Amino acid sequence: MTNLNLLRKALGSHFTSRSATPNHGLPVFFRQSSRFFSTEGEQSPPESSANSFLDTSETAGLVYGKLYGITRNVLKTDIVNLLEGCNLSLDDVKVEYNRSFTPTSMMMQFPSWKAYDNAFRVIGRRGRMYRLERADRSQWDLLSPYNGKIILLQGIPRNAALDDVERFLSGCDYDATSINMFFRASIPEPIRMATVLFPSPTQAMHAFLTKNRGFCLNNQILMRVLQ
Structure with missing residues (x-):
């Protein structure tokens, strides 16, 4: 056992x-x-990094917007001052005109999505008369900047010659070869206009201050600086 x-x-x-x-x-x-x-x-942090990469609101890169609701008297400086803090300069703004040179919108080039979003909020808060929408780079490239160097003359007599316009602008510093005269539809009859290029915005403004509402032959000429 x-x-x-x-x-x-x-x-x-x-x-x-x-x-x-x-x-x-x-x-x-x-x-x-x-x-x-x-x-x-x-391993979720890498996924979060990917999501932050896709979130372009903080990513640097040019973003374009179109501002509607502007009038003939709104200047580029007005909009840049309104959007203070959005990193815009005068070179980042272009005015879009129709065939009669009436401003229809302003194109703006923002340095980043963050700057664009900031502008959108500022306009919603302080500039309710305006409307900001996204735009394409191609729309920006198609616009020619006038940069305050070109003056529009309106009301030129039908029988006026190039020499008459030059006499009207006597005493101003401008490019005589740039004078371009044309007609635009108006009521009761088409109106004759001309554009003239000046060496700088200062010289264009001087011409506006000294010649606006002057007479070419028997017609009073209205002048406007194109932005």
Whole structure:
């Protein structure tokens, strides 16, 4: 009986040690598995980085907008001052005119999406008479900037010659080869106009101040500086 009991003890300890091995092994496996899945779950920061990359509101790059609601008396400086803090300069604004040189909108070039969004908020808060919409780079490229160097003359007599316009502008510094005369539809009859290029905005403004509402032959000439 003693030998039998010893045999049973030996067999019992053998099975106990074998069964203990899986019991200790399984928790280790699951602990390793949990660490593996935990590591995979911790890889969300790269995904967040990708999302921030797709969010272009903070990304540098030129963004274009078109401002509607402007009138003939609105200057580029008025809009730049209105959008102070949006990193706009006068070179970042172009005025769009129709065939009769009536301003229809202003194109603006923003340095980033953040600047555009800021301008959108400012206009909604302070410039409710205006409306800002997104525009394409192609629209910006098609517009010729006048930059305050070109003056529009309106009301030139039908029988006026080039020499008559030059006499009207006597005393002003301008490019005589740039004078371009044309007709535009008006009521009750077409109106004759001309555009003239000046070396600088200062000289164009001087001509406007000294010659506006002067007479060419018997017609009073209205002048306007194109932006």
